[in-house]
Amino acid sequence: MKGNLLSGPEPDPSTDAGHTDAPPRVGFFTDTSVCIGCKACEVACKEWNALPEDGLSFSGMSYDNTQALSASTWRHVAFIEQSAPSAVPTPEGRAELPLAGAEAPGTDGGQMRWLMSSDVCKHCTHAACLDVCPTGSLFRTEYGTVVVQEDICNGCGYCVPACPYGVIEQRPADGRAFKCTMCYDRLGAGQEPACAKACPTESIQFGPLDELRERAALRVDQLQEAGVTGARLYGHDPQDGVGGDGAFFLLLDEPAVYGLPPDPQVTTRDLPAMWRHAGAAGVALAAGTVLSFTLPSVLRAAASAAASAASAASAALRGGGAR
Structure with a gap:
């Protein structure tokens, strides 16, 4: 077994973490082009993992009451409304937002569109949160995912600023850190994660990571041939600053539009x-x-x-x- 790597390509993080005869690495591919914003993944995640509610208060942020990932929200569906500058005002001074036939902003006749995306922990190949944890609360599983053991976490908070995506957070009540485990308990029983199981459009796809990357590349080609020129993959490249993510995305606009860093780098590099x-x-x-x-x-x-x-x-x- 070789020593742990902090950056660069890493084809087998599970073996690097000490697991022998590990199964193929698994992950999430989230195709935002078919996300309908139903939030079934959020509900399924909370129900299976017995996560507390987020206050159920009206945020004023579109239809999104959870707003961001947190220690109590491990799946978050973002609602991003894009309005074209050329929207024609009505006599009452309001912009017309057609319910059908709307195109992407900046195209002829387009006035508005929704971008919906279910965000989650990226389960990085090089996970800085794991590297800085002093108690061993964070560990790499045999599936290549990164899990927090809540009974070992001492609430030091080192993992919070280490994450380049701002995913992991501490609960105010006791200071312990929590994040998505990719339903580690379900994986051990041969089941897929609750969020992927509940997704009605298969926007969230679960499986061996190499297969998901091939499937995602084909999907991007399909969308671009259909005229969706903004379609792109995010977090799929093993050569990127975190060695590739275990949860990657098909986006329809720049990563910053979705609140994602354009060029994430592992902070322990x-x-x-x-x-x-x-x-x-x-x-x-x-x-x-x-x-x-x-x-x-x-x-x-x-x-x-x-x-x-x-x-x-x-x-x-x-x-x-x-x-």
């Missing part, structure tokens, strides 16, 4: 270089400290030797003059 620099700085500091104590003694000894030599030379000159 530079740790080896940082430790080398810290070590070099420590050696330099120690050398400076030693020198600060020894240099005065050396200078005093040198000055004393120079004074003795000068005194001897002076005495020799005086003696020579007396003869």
